[in-house]
Amino acid sequence: MSFFISFLLVLAFGSLAYLGVESGYKLMFAAIIPYVAVGVFVFGFVYKLIDWARSPVPFRIPTTGGQQKSLDWIKTDYLDNPPNKGWTVGRMILEILTFRSLFRNTSMNLRWQDGEPRVVYYSEKWLWLFALAFHYCFLVIFIRHFRFFMEPVPLLVQGAEFFDGILEIGAPRLYQTDLIIIAALLFLLLRRIFDNKVRYISLLSDYFPLFLLLSIVGTGLWMRYFAKTDIVGVKQMTMSLVQFNPVIVDSVGAIFYMHLFFVSILLIYFPFSKLMHMGGVFLSPTRNLPNDSRMKHHVNPWNPPKKYHTYEAYEDDFREVMVEAGLPVEKQPEETPETKAEAE
Amino acid sequence: MANVPTPEELLKINYSMPDKGWMDMKPVFKDGNFCYPGKPDVIKEIGFPNPREWSPKDDDWQLPENWMEILHDGMKDRLERYRSFKIFMDICVRCGACADKCHFFIGGGDPKNMPVLRAELLRSIYRKEFTTAGKILGKLAGARPLTQDVVKEWFYYFYQCTECRRCSLYCPYGIDTAEVTMMARELLHLLGININWIMEPVRNCNRMGNHLGIQPHAFKDIVEFLCEDIEEVTGIKIDPPINEKGHEILFITPSGDVFADPGVYTFMGYLMLFHELGLDYTLSTYASEGGNFGLFTSHEMMKKLNAKMYAEAERLGSKWILGGECGHMWRVINQYMDTHNGPAPFLEVPKNPITGTVFENARQTKMVHITEFTADLIKHDKIRLDPSRNDHLRVTFHDSCNPARGMGLFDEPRYVIKNAVRNYFDMPPSTIREHTYCCAGGSGLNTDEIMEIRMRGGLPRGNALRHVQREHDVNMMSCICAIDRATLIPLADYWAPGVGICGVHELVGNALIMKGEKKRTMDLRQEELPGMEGE
Ligand code: SF4
Ligand code: SF4
Numbered sequence A: 001m002s003f004f005i006s007f008l009l010v011l012a013f014g015s016l017a018y019l020g021v022e023s024g025y026k027l028m029f030a031a032i033i034p035y036v037a038v039g040v041f042v043f044g045f046v047y048k049l050i051d052w053a054r055s056p057v058p059f060r061i062p063t064t065g066g067q068q069k070s071l072d073w074i075k076t077d078y079l080d081n082p083p084n085k086g087w088t089v090g091r092m093i094l095e096i097l098t099f100r101s102l103f104r105n106t107s108m109n110l111r112w113q114d115g116e117p118r119v120v121y122y123s124e125k126w127l128w129l130f131a132l133a134f135h136y137c138f139l140v141i142f143i144r145h146f147r148f149f150m151e152p153v154p155l156l157v158q159g160a161e162f163f164d165g166i167l168e169i170g171a172p173r174l175y176q177t178d179l180i181i182i183a184a185l186l187f188l189l190l191r192r193i194f195d196n197k198v199r200y201i202s203l204l205s206d207y208f209p210l211f212l213l214l215s216i217v218g219t220g221l222w223m224r225y226f227a228k229t230d231i232v233g234v235k236q237m238t239m240s241l242v243q244f245n246p247v248i249v250d251s252v253g254a255i256f257y258m259h260l261f262f263v264s265i266l267l268i269y270f271p272f273s274k275l276m277h278m279g280g281v282f283l284s285p286t287r288n289l290p291n292d293s294r295m296k297h298h299v300n301p302w303n304p305p306k307k308y309h310t311y312e313a314y315e316d317d318f319r320e321v322m323v324e325a326g327l328p329v330e331k332q333p334e335e336t337p338e339t340k341a342e343a344e
Numbered sequence B: 001m002a003n004v005p006t007p008e009e010l011l012k013i014n015y016s017m018p019d020k021g022w023m024d025m026k027p028v029f030k031d032g033n034f035c036y037p038g039k040p041d042v043i044k045e046i047g048f049p050n051p052r053e054w055s056p057k058d059d060d061w062q063l064p065e066n067w068m069e070i071l072h073d074g075m076k077d078r079l080e081r082y083r084s085f086k087i088f089m090d091i092c093v094r095c096g097a098c099a100d101k102c103h104f105f106i107g108g109g110d111p112k113n114m115p116v117l118r119a120e121l122l123r124s125i126y127r128k129e130f131t132t133a134g135k136i137l138g139k140l141a142g143a144r145p146l147t148q149d150v151v152k153e154w155f156y157y158f159y160q161c162t163e164c165r166r167c168s169l170y171c172p173y174g175i176d177t178a179e180v181t182m183m184a185r186e187l188l189h190l191l192g193i194n195i196n197w198i199m200e201p202v203r204n205c206n207r208m209g210n211h212l213g214i215q216p217h218a219f220k221d222i223v224e225f226l227c228e229d230i231e232e233v234t235g236i237k238i239d240p241p242i243n244e245k246g247h248e249i250l251f252i253t254p255s256g257d258v259f260a261d262p263g264v265y266t267f268m269g270y271l272m273l274f275h276e277l278g279l280d281y282t283l284s285t286y287a288s289e290g291g292n293f294g295l296f297t298s299h300e301m302m303k304k305l306n307a308k309m310y311a312e313a314e315r316l317g318s319k320w321i322l323g324g325e326c327g328h329m330w331r332v333i334n335q336y337m338d339t340h341n342g343p344a345p346f347l348e349v350p351k352n353p354i355t356g357t358v359f360e361n362a363r364q365t366k367m368v369h370i371t372e373f374t375a376d377l378i379k380h381d382k383i384r385l386d387p388s389r390n391d392h393l394r395v396t397f398h399d400s401c402n403p404a405r406g407m408g409l410f411d412e413p414r415y416v417i418k419n420a421v422r423n424y425f426d427m428p429p430s431t432i433r434e435h436t437y438c439c440a441g442g443s444g445l446n447t448d449e450i451m452e453i454r455m456r457g458g459l460p461r462g463n464a465l466r467h468v469q470r471e472h473d474v475n476m477m478s479c480i481c482a483i484d485r486a487t488l489i490p491l492a493d494y495w496a497p498g499v500g501i502c503g504v505h506e507l508v509g510n511a512l513i514m515k516g517e518k519k520r521t522m523d524l525r526q527e528e529l530p531g532m533e534g535e
Helices: A002-022 A026-054 A085-098 A126-148 A155-164 A176-194 A196-201 A204-226 A231-242 A254-272 A274-283 A311-324 A337-343 B040-045 B067-081 B083-090 B103-108 B115-130 B132-141 B148-158 B166-170 B177-190 B196-208 B216-234 B263-277 B299-316 B327-341 B370-379 B401-405 B411-420 B448-457 B459-472 B482-495 B504-511
Strands: A106-113 A116-123 B249-252 B320-323 B367-369 B395-398 B476-479 B500-503
Touching: A002 A026, A002 A204, A002 A254, A026 A231, A026 A254, A026 A274, A026 B083, A085 A274, A116 B459, A126 A155, A126 A176, A126 A231, A176 A196, A176 A204, A196 B115, A204 A254, A204 A274, A204 B132, A254 A274, A274 B083, A311 B216, A311 B299, B040 B196, B067 B083, B067 B115, B067 B177, B083 B115, B083 B177, B103 B448, B103 B459, B115 B132, B115 B148, B115 B177, B148 B177, B166 B177, B166 B401, B196 B299, B216 B263, B249 B299, B263 B370, B263 B482, B263 B500, B263 B504, B299 B320, B299 B327, B320 B327, B320 B370, B327 B367, B327 B401, B327 B482, B367 B370, B370 B411, B370 B504, B395 B411, B395 B459, B411 B504, B448 B459, B448 B482, B459 B482, B476 B482, B476 B504, B482 B500, B500 B504
Parallel strands: B249 B320, B320 B367, B395 B476, B476 B500
Antiparallel strands: A106 A116
16 A cells, blocks of 8 residues: 555656656756755755754663673673773764664574474575665765766766776666666565565555655666766756756756656655654664763753652651661661650 | 463464554453553552553543643653654664564564564654654554554553563664653653552662562561571571671662572572672662662653662762672663762772772772672682582573663673583573573563463573573573563473573572581572482
């Protein structure tokens, strides 16, 4: 259900762009919507980050995944149980660059052997692999696209293009990332559909970004490899966008506008969706804090007042029995007001 | 175990997902699948809202009139106070990596026991109440309206999470469903929805000093009684100081060690060790509870119960605090204590008086874990152990969730055990250390009325235990948690019959060579040592 709605939604967006451009609203799709999209994205992203940051982190609650720092001769697992900021940064870098937690993934299986149940665990790295592949390809493709927004084309962008096309297959040269990202996206989508657990938890907002990304990549590939869109024209248009003086080049076909529109939708959708995990992962308190509350004092900004049942109140409750049992007390029974009153 | 199916029946687990979407599935409350609610007088005494007689089986849970508003405001307040909560509500991508990591899902197959769905139970309401997309798009955005059924569902599933944090270890964003459960339970408390197995210990701990409500004179009697047992086994008479001022160390352990079998043997182990060292310490009846069931209710209650430790150390003029073998106690001490109730300038940085080691990692809390302390002693050759006295035992070690994933205490207890026994075997790697499985009775769920749920949740731990029993004839599982020492017994009886449960310092007590002791013919359980019978 969510699957089809997402699919239809993306289809509708595509048709909208196509029809819009065909009926002459080119400037709308080539400039106005992209500007709005970038604005929404930047504003929304920053707003969300600020909104998160506004809530304090009252306690250090890292999930510790290894030996704590304790006695000198016990080997500390610095990366999984960082005792200070430096190692925490290390943990975060590995988390963000290599998806380390996801690398731990296993799959559980209950089977029978010799008449006994066995809960067995298999290493399960596919999700990690394809997730990582997707994100890195996305990054490379993102960098490559700066060719359209910068003149002269920076070295980094040229380098990305060079290595991405190093196999030198076909003309225009085939970028490996183009293939891998499609494979990765398809894997993520098929996994969502065919793994019954993941299908059960999936929402519209899980399918939609996948379809959207597939459409973006799809239109992009179509332009590059099949439609052989007028690159020079495209660059003219994109440069004009950057210079805030948008122009329309007539030789550029509708497919480009669709591509751009999908990207705009992605930008607008981003800050309001789970895609914000991109920002959130940096702020996750179970990962970005050192395990050091026993070593260092931390302040909880809303620290509630210290109210507790005091020893005095406790002794008042039990003074007699404590004395009888020979336990030391602060006040002898005679001194309590009640016994005084009784004595009088 | 009454009302609990046999392992064969229980193992017919259906992991395939229902046809109906999860939003359309409602839990059915029947005896055995929920914990009894808190008693009105208990709730009243500790000042929690809406005390009343009620049962989860009732149609009407007698919620306060404006319960929706209370929940909305309670959520808003917590979103503003905990970044963790806000982030965890926003960034889950439903990748499902956590899905089969929860022992309750593994043992039961109920989809809502997948951590991701457990959190979605709350997240769907968050979306409806606090996000624009959720308000407008409703179900399409994964939102659903807040109804009494939702509240009932929360009660059902957030009391089927032991806050063990196993899911959070595997989540690419560190989303900790335990943290979500803590929030959900706080919210439920606002409506007067809670369980007696947590609330009564909280009340007792607050007033009587410990969960079990042992009064000071009774506490002393029990300690004396255990000392008689020690004398019986070793010939040595111990008279531990209680509530005495001016001792260097205040020792605090969970009250389960003083009261419940087999915790008492661990407690005897502590006392024997301290006696042998000539340690200058005292016990306290006012702070006679290491555990903190407040952790399972609200942050404020956790703080309130925890505050007594420092208060008592200050009153008694101790220099530092030594803490016994307890799981969630150490989550509180490691991650919350100093922030809540510190700093404690009247204490000193803990220094082992026997070895001179300064416990730098406890520089701020001034509180040391007993296995850190004992490991340090052994390393410096300050105690003599005869591990052959534990030769009748083939031992494994259960990492308790809290010291594992909320602290990282792995090698200290293992070092101590390996010096106290000669036959030690770890369970399979995916079930120990940071990957450890819960006993399925943590976070206040160690009550007998939900025994079936506990046995289900106990499947992965029990199965790993059965593995080492089969492969290595393991007959004893040690642990450093008082809840474990209670919950693992039925678990082992059910999944790996024949394996006993003990604390680490019971093994130390057995092996400890004491000055002037008589020849040991019995272990601390007063069972004859093989080869020593009748001597
Ligand atoms: S592993 Fe984390 S992101 Fe993935 S479904 Fe579970 S909670 Fe969500
Ligand atoms: S914290 Fe533990 S019990 Fe709770 S959902 Fe996660 S794995 Fe399950």
